[in-house]
Amino acid sequence: MKQFLRRFLLLDLLEGLWVTFRHQDTRLITTEQYPSQRPAVSERYRGAPRLNNHPETNETLCISCNLCAVACPENLIVVGSVRNAETKRKDLVTFTYDLSRCMFCGLCEDACPVDALELTQDFEIASYTREGLIWDRQALEEGPRPTQYRQ
């Protein structure tokens, strides 16, 4: 009899509906209003790469050791350097990073001995063209410039 009443009054369905109604509470809303509200990603986020400059001298930290290029499974980093006759060190000339093939695994970042190459918290790196995803040294030092939308 109890079973029958339960079925007749559709109690099991109403229980489910009750769960749905419980979630109408505005405090429980978790939707983010992207892009007007950009999420804060974690500190360790592996996003767009950046080639760091020394904060004071503004010279590149990269010592052209090529370790990042060797570590990369996709072989997408090309480091161009010339030997400086005076200091006997290699000076960085070009640095190409093909974002279109990068999988943001972080191995290059781990390999860099001087923290010159870093995967940053920028995540808006979409581009309309494939060429736009091949970043040169200048783009890597400046970082991505995501679109700002009007409020």
Next chain:
Amino acid sequence: MTTSPDANELVLNMGPQHPSTHGVLRIVLKLDGERVKSTECIIGYLHRGVEKIAENRTYVQFAPYVDRMDYLAAVSNGLGYCLAVEKLMNSVAPPRAQAVRVILTELNRIASHLLWLGTHALDIGAITPLFYTLREREEVLKIFENYCGARLTTHAFRIGGLQYELYEGFEQQVNAFCDQFPAKVDEYEELLGGNRIWRERLRGVGVLDAATCKRYGVTGPMLRAAGVPWDLRKAQPYSGYEQYEFEVPTRSSGDTLDRYFVRLDEMRQSVRIVRQAVANIPTGPIMAKIAKVIKPPVGEAYVSIEAPKGELGYFIVSDGSTHPYRLRVRPPSFVNLQALDHMAKGALVADVVAIIGTIDIVLGEVDR
């Protein structure tokens, strides 16, 4: 397709773009009216040749690629691969690393089951649970993001241990998740398990008994729903699972409804494991002392772990160089999918959708 003498037979392609095949799977259905006479899976649309890629990468370099097989359980894949290479090198990760690995893998099991639950319910016509499950999954993904900087293809573990130390507030965040999550599972039960439509829709659909499961090599929740308490975490513990107390949930009838219950119970058990593990994370190093350039001795190793979808195995042959000579993956989805024909025979077309959902396949893993 050969022409059939039976004029009533209808050959229908389901997929590869069908939304409820969970990716790019094509199933050729032979139908008699609404009844399925036989099915044939055409796979390979997502084939990337991962096993071949492995032969051209160093051991360290290949680690990010395993995340891309079962991308919903990237952490489990990473664990399986790292354990296999560690076995090859005769090294073990330090206790601290092992505990963190267990926490993250169990959280990943929850995330994977949550996505399965949401999409499976969506296939069957219950739209609401998807939003709830994704909301909870988000909490897990945030923990991953805070820990290693990526949400889906995490690359969280390294051969020999971990790359990243725990972040500030890791324990609190995991505990907060464990505190609120069991209530959410009860909520799903209320929404689905208590719902008459859901029960009647799934009962007796896609039955797979224990003997058939073993014949096909089906593992994971599908095997346990048929009543076999086989769980590699208990049967051959790895990464310190023997220290934790948990049960292996089983059911008896092996139908779609039972698989639903088994997976829900597994989520609860995972929370139990995570709680125990997070309560006493040992201190110490997070990386074993291994050479910078990984060159395992000549030999071969097979390691299998209990991934969310079943037994995930890695077989690696080393020739003593820095690259694997051969790497073979035993993906659970691929093996479990083979039982589809057995389950779908005689069912209705609408049930095929439910059956595909209940296998819990990820095409990245089926095709590799």
